[in-house]
Amino acid sequence: MNADAQFHETFLRRAVELSRRSLDTGEGGPFGAVLVRNGEVLAEGWNRVIAANDPTAHAEVLAIREACRAQSAFRLDGSVLYASCEPCPMCLAAAYWAGVERIYYANTRDEAAAIGFCDAELYRELALPGEARRVPARRIALDGAFEPMELWAAIPGRVLY
């Protein structure tokens, strides 16, 4: 195994180790994540959906939120996300919004499906038109709805994210 692969495997093994937490604590599902930048761990996370009463408290989201808190930043450009299992669409999109550069994972969305999680289904749902989804999304056109967006876009020096 070359040095690069060993480097990634070290952090990925840590993410898998974190996925064991829920077995003892019942805090959430068996998922762990580690965020790394320049070889330094920025934050670790493990699923806490049940303990936190927060359906967004997936390992990856918590690691991103914690790293941003620690860095006082809403972007983590150049960071690498290691996840014990392929991120669900929520976590994957969160990684994009955070400026994560690359993702490594061990288990797959199909392995998550095998133990009852809907990650694979979510990927299929998101590719459908809104009205065809299990959770239908319908547009209602409203007069004036776009105005706040236009006004925002016209703010000089607005902060982009």
Add this chain to the structure above:
Amino acid sequence: MNADAQFHETFLRRAVELSRRSLDTGEGGPFGAVLVRNGEVLAEGWNRVIAANDPTAHAEVLAIREACRAQSAFRLDGSVLYASCEPCPMCLAAAYWAGVERIYYANTRDEAAAIGFCDAELYRELALPGEARRVPARRIALDGAFEPMELWAAIPGRVLY
């Protein structure tokens, strides 16, 4: 306009109203959301990415987290999400995880793109194989990585989410 359409439009107008907050406060982008169940507002949210240093602090995610906190629940089954703009994949998947039943929105992902947000691109990216994405996701198979998931699935009476 029938009563049903008027009902939805009332909450959607509120979501649009919330999308104006960032124009004054600079807390985040011009996006608002309202979560409703049985005609009752469970929570409201507006984008706070910048103020909170949290790339996941989208209007919809904050409304879901706040409603769950208020209900001491990690599911909001039967709730309806009203969003000033079509939810991004992170927010859409969060709605699935939360058990949201239906979504209504006013502005579209293309209108978000027109003012510089990457929602539409995110939908395209999520549909690609991991290695082909702008943020590449690569699987590294690790011995023993699936074991925590198997052990979790074997826990009698484990809490599903």
